[in-house]
Amino acid sequence: MKRLSAPRLNQLVARVPGRDIPIVMPETAQSDPGLAVCLAWQPFGSRAGLSVLFQLDERLAAAVAQAREPMLAQVRLAWWRERLSEIASNPASGEPLLARVSETWGPSGGRLAALVDGWEHLVGEPSLSTEDMTAFATGRAEALRAFANHAGAGADADAAASIGRAWAFADLAVRASDEAERKMARSLGSAETVALPRSRRLRGVAVLGGLSARALLRGEPIMEGRGAAAAAMRLGLFGR
Template sequence: MAQDRTTALNGFEGDPAIQLALAYARASDRPLFEALFALDRRLADAVRQASEPIIAQMKLAWWRDRFAQDRAEWPKGEPLLERLAGWSADVSRLGPLVDGWEALLQEGPLNDEAIAAFGEGHAMAWSVAAKAVGQGEGSPRCVALLWAYADLAAHCSSPEDAQRVREVARKEGLLDQAPPHLPRPLRTLGVMGALARRSLRSGRPILSGGGDFLAGVRTGMLGR
């Protein structure tokens, strides 16, 4: 079934790559980035844990509907919504992140269009997060795409799907040069981009090869 395309993820709290990246967030920004990771994992769970695609679509539709609403109309009692409601950015633009996860529900092998939708949704989400930490539209699309593709490839349930993700990243030119230098408030994304590029180029899981940790630390300290 389509939702079996990717294997289950633990919460981001157990992901060493994300924890390394978060270590370089400013203390004031870390809760915001944690909320974005939590949202991404909530959407991932909707796709991966549903017994039928229609159930996943219904769960994703709930989030899409929230982002189409004014945040003042959001239902009370959902802690993650309460965290997102505090962002000083246009949270309605998080809708494409939902669309990107829904693209994975298609039947058959993962295709380029679904992979691109997944990547663009994540790039948009990081653009919103960048605005929320005072960086305008300062989140480089290429860095967010690197992370999205590496994370997707690492959790594909078939080697063929994982290879297709890496091929899309290569065709988009993301592996040809190092990610750009990022300002201090976006150092978390910079670490993610550095780790993701190494993963996509090698075909190894994120933060699993020799030198990966040091590359992440160097990027966290220097920005590239």
């Protein structure tokens, strides 16, 4: 991967969360243990929608990480953007993940194309700029904003967007290939104001927000270090 370290990405995926988390991971849990914990706290009725969002983000990350040439990554991202734009008129698809987007999100699944827009800014020249990082964060922010509306918590859409930005910067702060870029991502993320949603319909998103803010403060992945499991439990129970 040009800008994000593929070995580091693999380490993040393989890491196991703290064994003191007294919750059962849902069937829709992700390979990233931090996101799996967030899903476990998301109310069942909208959990599948959040899971699909995370799965799509992970697929796009792989498209960027595994492409040998930037042009190949661009082609893959363009394919996803086009397919997502067609979901409202053509929900049927031979791609299982697209089918799940259609099943869980319906016509509004096209709004997840914001993730594609964000990942596209991590393809190109080796140097990752502030503008690229910010655009990537905006992609995740708009995807979580769309999820808040999808989950019936539109009043908390701005809070969900702030969490999307924090999640993006926290991710880059540990996954960017260059130390200077990691420091820049952490600085940008630390300057963000993370607003935790009030609605219980976004409890899993609140967990993601709190863990992302904690990760930026500590310079660690969102479920690493002592106290991560306890922080997830507190956020899951009280949303704060």
